[in-house]
Every structure is written in C-alpha cells, then in structure tokens.
Amino acid sequence: MRLLLARVLLPIVHRGSRQCTGGTQKEIRVRFAPSPTGFLHLGGLRTALYNYLFAKKHGGAFILRLEDTDRSRLVPGAAEAIEDMLEWAGIPPDESPRQGGPYGPYEQSQRLNFYQEAVQALLESGAAYRCFCTPQRLELIKKEALRRGEMPRYDNRCRHLTSSQVQEKLSKNLPFVVRFQLPSGAHSFQDLVYGWTHHDLASVEGDPVILKGDGFPTYHLANVVDDHKMAVSHVLRGEEWLISTTKHLLLYRALGWQPPIYAHLPLLLNKDGSKLSKRQGDIFIQHFVQRGYLSDTLLDVITNCGSGFAGNQIGRTLPELIEQYNLQSTVTHSALLDLDKLPEFNRVHLARRIEGTDTRAQLVAQLQPLLLEKYKDLMFDKEYIERILVLRKGHLNVLTDLLSPNYSYLWVRPSVQQEDLHQLSSEASEIGSLVVQILQNRQSDIGLELLSKELKSHLQRLEATNYSTSMKLLRLVLSGLESGPSVAEMMLSLGPEESIIRLQKALSS
Numbered sequence: 001m002r003l004l005l006a007r008v009l010l011p012i013v014h015r016g017s018r019q020c021t022g023g024t025q026k027e028i029r030v031r032f033a034p035s036p037t038g039f040l041h042l043g044g045l046r047t048a049l050y051n052y053l054f055a056k057k058h059g060g061a062f063i064l065r066l067e068d069t070d071r072s073r074l075v076p077g078a079a080e081a082i083e084d085m086l087e088w089a090g091i092p093p094d095e096s097p098r099q100g101g102p103y104g105p106y107e108q109s110q111r112l113n114f115y116q117e118a119v120q121a122l123l124e125s126g127a128a129y130r131c132f133c134t135p136q137r138l139e140l141i142k143k144e145a146l147r148r149g150e151m152p153r154y155d156n157r158c159r160h161l162t163s164s165q166v167q168e169k170l171s172k173n174l175p176f177v178v179r180f181q182l183p184s185g186a187h188s189f190q191d192l193v194y195g196w197t198h199h200d201l202a203s204v205e206g207d208p209v210i211l212k213g214d215g216f217p218t219y220h221l222a223n224v225v226d227d228h229k230m231a232v233s234h235v236l237r238g239e240e241w242l243i244s245t246t247k248h249l250l251l252y253r254a255l256g257w258q259p260p261i262y263a264h265l266p267l268l269l270n271k272d273g274s275k276l277s278k279r280q281g282d283i284f285i286q287h288f289v290q291r292g293y294l295s296d297t298l299l300d301v302i303t304n305c306g307s308g309f310a311g312n313q314i315g316r317t318l319p320e321l322i323e324q325y326n327l328q329s330t331v332t333h334s335a336l337l338d339l340d341k342l343p344e345f346n347r348v349h350l351a352r353r354i355e356g357t358d359t360r361a362q363l364v365a366q367l368q369p370l371l372l373e374k375y376k377d378l379m380f381d382k383e384y385i386e387r388i389l390v391l392r393k394g395h396l397n398v399l400t401d402l403l404s405p406n407y408s409y410l411w412v413r414p415s416v417q418q419e420d421l422h423q424l425s426s427e428a429s430e431i432g433s434l435v436v437q438i439l440q441n442r443q444s445d446i447g448l449e450l451l452s453k454e455l456k457s458h459l460q461r462l463e464a465t466n467y468s469t470s471m472k473l474l475r476l477v478l479s480g481l482e483s484g485p486s487v488a489e490m491m492l493s494l495g496p497e498e499s500i501i502r503l504q505k506a507l508s509s
C-alpha cells in the first residue's frame with residue numbers, strides 16, 4: 001500500500017505544473033471549503049489543518065473557499081468567524097475571502113458566472129438537461145418509492161424531452177433546474193487514502209441537479225468548477241464525501257477537465273465512537289478559546305488520535321506537525337477524540353510557551369489586562385508575572401488558572417487569623433523570625449531547591465513543632481491556603497520583601 005501511494009503521490013507532488021498568475025512555479029494547491037452554515041468545530045479544524053500541513057510540507061498554497069450557495073442555511077457571522085478561527089489557530093489561509101488571491105473571488109456566491117458557463121457547456125454537449133418537473137411531481141415520485149420500500153430517486157423523465165418541447169416550456173417561462181445526465185456503468189477511481197473505489201451511480205441514483213431554480217449551483221457542480229478554476233491539485237476532505245467523488249469525476253470528464261487527486265480523511269468521532277454533533281456546544285473552537293485553551297493544544301489533540309503521523313506523541317507544535325506530517329500515514333479507521341486529555345495537553349503546551357522568551361512575554365501581555373480587571377487598581381509588573389509563570393510551569397492547566405481563588409494570594413494579601421496560627425504551633429513567632437532571617441540573609445538568586453533545603457535544615461531543629469506543621473503554618477501566613485505550591489515557591493514568587501512583610505504582620509506577636 002505504502003509503495004503504491006508513493007507512486008501515486010510523488011509524480012503528482014512534483015508534477016503540479018499548473019500556472020498561477022503570479023508566475024510559472026509548479027504548485028501544490030489545496031483548499032478547505034466549509035459552508036458558513038455554522039461555526040468552525042474540531043472536525044472542520046482538523047480538515048483545515050491537514051490541508052495546511054500538506055500545503056506547507058510541499059511548499060504549496062492553502063486556500064479557504066466559502067461554499068455559501070445554500071442561501072437558506074447561512075448563519076450570520078459564520079464566514080468571518082471561520083477565517084478568524086483559522087488565524088487564531090495559526091493556520092491562516094494563503095488565499096481567502098479576506099486575503100484575496102489570484103483565483104478569487106473565494107466565496108461561491110460571487111462566482112455564479114463560472115457555474116453558468118459550465119452549465120452552458122454541459123447543456124450544449126448534451127451532458128446536462130433542463131428539468132421542468134414540478135415539486136409536486138417530485139414529491140409524488142418520492143412517496144411512491146417509499147411506499148414500495150425503495151430509495152427515492154428521480155426517474156430522469158426530462159432527459160427525454162425533445163428540443164422543441166424544451167423551447168416550448170422555456171417560452172412559457174416555466175421554472176426549471178438543470179440536471180447532469182449520469183452515464184451508466186461502473187466507474188472507478190483511486191483515492192490516496194481509501195484506495196480503489198467503484199461506483200455505478202446511474203443504477204442507484206436519478207440524475208442529480210447541478211443548477212437550482214434560483215440560479216445557484218448545487219455543491220457538486222460548484223465544487224468541481226471551483227477546484228478546477230482555482231487550480232486545486234489535491235482535494236483532502238472528510239470521508240463523508242468519498243461517495244460523491246465519482247459524481248465529481250464524471251462532471252470533470254463531461255467538462256473535459258483534468259481532475260485533482262483525491263485523499264479522503266477518516267472521520268473524527270467522540271471517544272465513545274459517536275459522531276461529533278454541532279449540537280454538542282463543546283466542539284466549537286470558540287468554546288475552547290473562551291476556556292483558555294491554546295491553539296497548539298487543539299492542533300495537537302486533533303492530530304493525536306491517529307492518521308498522518310508515524311506515532312502519537314503529546315506536545316507537538318505546528319512546525320513539528322508540518323515536519324512530521326505524512327499523508328501516506330493516513331489510516332482509514334476513524335479517529336477517536338479524547339477531550340478529557342485537553343488539560344494535560346494544555347499544561348504541556350503552556351509550559352513550552354513559558355519556556356520561550358517571546359511566547360512568555362505574550363502570555364504576560366494576555367494576563368495583565370485580566371488581572372487589572374479582576375483586581376482593579378492594582379498594578380502587576382511584567383517581571384513579577386514572568387517569575388510566577390516560570391515557577392508555576394507545568395502546574396497550570398490554563399493561563400487563567402492564575403485568576404482563580406487559589407492564586408489570589410499572588411495578587412492580594414490574605415487575611416489570616418492569629419488564633420489559627422497559634423493553635424497550629426506554640427512556636428509561631430519563633431518560626432516567623434527564623435524564616436525572616438533566612439530571607440534577609442539569602443542570596444538574591446537563590447533557587448527553589450536551595451531555599452527548600454535551607455528552610456528544612458533550620459525548621460527541623462525546632463523543638464515543639466514538626467517540619468510539616470511549620471510548613472503548614474508558613475503556607476497559611478503567605479497565602480491563606482492549607483494546600484498549594486510549596487512554601488519555598490510561594491516565597492520566591494512573592495519575593496523576599498513581600499514574604500517578610502506577610503511573615504512579620506502575622507507572626508510578630
């Protein structure tokens with residue numbers, strides 16, 4: 001299989017001798033073609049990502065085309081939001097409604113002239129015909145078929161209209177659609193993922209509508225015309241379209257065009273094998289953005305459930321995904337999405353961003369206004385936030401965890417009851433002055449490990465208070481919490497001055 005794919009893929013990858021108006025460079029061109037009938041969800045993001053990876057891997061172009069011909073199902077704002085989300089995810093299209101490009105427009109509703117042209121050519125060659133059947137007749141055919149327990153299909157009646165009958169109906173201004181005449185017999189094609197597929201469409205389907213009564217094309221025609229006109233070299237799309245590909249190839253043949261190469265991608269399913277449903281609010285990308293997940297996390301999670309990579313591995317960033325992606329590693333079984341792993345994935349990616357100087361600065365810039373909003377007039381300087389991020393690296397699920405009550409001690413002083421402290425230990429004030437001394441004497445760049453050791457060696461010498469109780473007491477003083485980060489980490493986060501203030505305030509008496 002691998003060898004076979006290599007043979008099919010390689011000549012095409014290097015062939016691609018289509019010309020772009022910008023030059024004569026050989027090009028791989030792929031497209032993501034969502035309908036703006038809803039917002040981008042994980043399944044869509046995955047299809048877009050695989051197209052992006054394929055384009056970037058082969059130095060090609062990634063196109064966003066909006067398939068907005070089903071006017072009744074358009075959702076206001078969805079088109080804009082889809083492109084926003086691709087940009088947010090770090091996989092912006094090279095050509096799109098927003099970016100423009102040499103093959104525009106990139107919304108199907110703006111390309112009606114191209115479809116009209118193709119329909120005209122098909123009508124002239126006899127590959128398509130006008131159908132004047134009324135909705136009532138079509139409904140009747142459907143009912144009859146269902147009554148007989150058969151799949152409803154159009155009976156191709158208008159195929160047989162003579163040209164004078166057609167002219168007569170046209171002169172009466174009767175409404176019509178245009179249908180494509182399905183050639184009989186089985187047709188085969190080779191999909192890069194699913195291998196050879198055979199379909200005898202004419203034996204199971206009536207002739208499909210390619211141009212609707214409102215002058216808009218149906219998906220099948222528009223898809224073919226645009227992939228051709230936009231010089232798309234490879235179509236990487238969801239497996240649900242595999243069944244339609246024969247129809248598309250027949251249209252290419254009837255139009256005398258060379259088709260692109262097809263690679264269908266297995267579906268992304270829920271962990272329990274059920275379909276991702278748009279009614280599941282938690283699959284939309286905006287939902288994850290709002291919950292503070294990083295784009296790297298989403299890209300990693302949707303590629304970690306099989307297909308396109310030699311193995312699963314947590315923590316891959318986009319450049320690593322591009323480098324390691326291989327279309328030939330796409331398997332045909334569905335990918336199961338495990339959203340329970342999101343926090344774990346995000347922890348890893350957040351840690352990676354904390355490690356990078358630039359990405360860390362971006363995190364600080366994101367956090368500052370949120371802190372300001374929550375803690376009103378308090379100002380937190382960049383260095384302070386950076387220090388906290390570095391110390392908490394690997395412990396935060398999302399950046400906004402730092403706004404939760406558990407971390408409020410970092411931004412406001414806790415109120416601690418004296419009685420609680422003295423109840424914990426009769427040596428509370430000794431502990432306080434001992435630790436203040438350690439902090440006053442310590443080197444300014446003491447690390448976490450050294451500070452922990454120092455605390456331990458001094459506090460273990462106390463007579464009446466065991467070490468873990470001392471820690472409990474100190475944690476309470478510094479943060480008002482009974483559990484949380486280590487005392488040494490809290491001290492390093494707050495800095496010596498603030499730690500000393502808190503210790504002296506609570507433990508001076």
Ligand code: GLU
Pocket residue numbers: 032033034035067223236237238241
């Ligand atoms: N508009 C179709 C969809 O939303 C595109 C299918 C294709 O990529 O050909 O899935």
